[in-house]
Amino acid sequence: xxxxxxxxxxxxSVARLYMTPGKDDFTINGQKLEDYFESEILQIISKQPFEFxxxxxxxxIKVNVRGGGFKGQAEAVRLxxxxxxxxxxxxxxPILKKEGFLTRDPRMVERKKYGRRKARRRFQFxxx
Numbered sequence: 001x002x003x004x005x006x007x008x009x010x011x012x013s014v015a016r017l018y019m020t021p022g023k024d025d026f027t028i029n030g031q032k033l034e035d036y037f038e039s040e041i042l043q044i045i046s047k048q049p050f051e052f053x054x055x056x057x058x059x060x061i062k063v064n065v066r067g068g069g070f071k072g073q074a075e076a077v078r079l080x081x082x083x084x085x086x087x088x089x090x091x092x093x094p095i096l097k098k099e100g101f102l103t104r105d106p107r108m109v110e111r112k113k114y115g116r117r118k119a120r121r122r123f124q125f126x127x128x
């Protein structure tokens with residue numbers, strides 16, 4: 001396998017990941033990982049699957065991410081990377097599944113309802 005494509009989603013973020021053999025390079029939307037996610041926590045979240053497997057590298061990783069905020073984008077990248085690593089080697093699947101990296105988090109923002117201030121918050125009730 002020379003090219004691996006994977007997709008990851010979280011909240012309203014969608015990450016499309018492309019892995020090709022080459023030099024170790026991790027770019028998101030044309031920028032280096034450290035430049036796109038300035039927060040160190042978001043960088044760690046994006047690269048978490050590498051910590052649990054013995055990955056030798058040798059792959060160029062390009063990610064296109066759209067929608068949502070930085071946290072949702074980082075978690076979408078993590079899911080896409082986990083799926084790509086499972087396509088690369090089936091032995092990684094039980095390790096990543098145990099850590100929960102292959103599960104798509106279904107939680108979304110609840111919509112605002114009419115007649116209310118927010119999704120569930122009501123206006124203050126006055127009896128008199």
